[in-house]
Amino acid sequence: MVSETATESAPAVVADDAPARGIPDHIEVTRALEAIFMVVDEPQSVVGLASAVGRPVKEVRAAIAELVADFDGLNGGPQRGFELREVGGGWRIYVRSDLDDVVRDFVHTQNPSKLSQAALETLAVIAYKQPISRGAIASIRAVNVDSVVRTLLGRGLITEAFTDSETGAIHYETTDLLMVQLGINSLDELPKISPLLDDGSEGFDDVR
Numbered sequence: 549m550v551s552e553t554a555t556e557s558a559p560a561v562v563a564d565d566a567p568a569r570g571i572p573d574h575i576e577v578t579r580a581l582e583a584i585f586m587v588v589d590e591p592q593s594v595v596g597l598a599s600a601v602g603r604p605v606k607e608v609r610a611a612i613a614e615l616v617a618d619f620d621g622l623n624g625g626p627q628r629g630f631e632l633r634e635v636g637g638g639w640r641i642y643v644r645s646d647l648d649d650v651v652r653d654f655v656h657t658q659n660p661s662k663l664s665q666a667a668l669e670t671l672a673v674i675a676y677k678q679p680i681s682r683g684a685i686a687s688i689r690a691v692n693v694d695s696v697v698r699t700l701l702g703r704g705l706i707t708e709a710f711t712d713s714e715t716g717a718i719h720y721e722t723t724d725l726l727m728v729q730l731g732i733n734s735l736d737e738l739p740k741i742s743p744l745l746d747d748g749s750e751g752f753d754d755v756r
Contacts, residue, residue, distance in 0.1 A: 570602015
């Protein structure tokens with residue numbers, strides 16, 4: 549689920565036996581983690597989550613396992629339409645793969661509005677520089693692109709290509725839907741934009 553307050557930097561180390569500041573004692577770790585997973589868009593490491601809730605890493609691992617079982621319907625309840633999945637050394641909530649088409653159709657029918665200028669600019673960066681990480685997109689546009697990337701993912705115009713095994717950064721690429729919307733058969737048909745730049749110094753001329 550989308551689904552991006554994550555960073556691509558390594559989280560601080562939390563000792564297994566030395567919980568620091570975090571959630572109050574009356575709040576269950578599973579509830580706190582579930583709330584965090586609902587708002588992040590990149591996989592979160594166990595150590596980073598332990599730092600966020602101020603609980604030992606061992607306790608956080610056990611809470612994650614409990615959430616996985618709960619979402620999978622292994623505790624007597626129904627299987628949820630989403631799952632908690634470990635990707636690239638971190639954990640994040642995703643829509644179950646067998647429901648991808650359902651969600652995609654819903655998004656396409658419920659969100660017919662035009663894209664904002666910011667979304668169009670971000671989509672252009674991804675189209676010409678893919679696969680590209682969120683951090684690299686933000687560097688090119690010099691603005692935070694978290695919400696825009698979420699919008700493009702929700703519209704089905706971009707998708708996650710892969711997660712960097714070292715940094716945990718998700719790299720994005722465009723989907724076939726974008727080509728359908730643009731009326732092209734291949735990304736090679738995208739117009740060259742280097743002639744529109746002063747000197748091609750941004751590197752786009754190397755891509756198209």
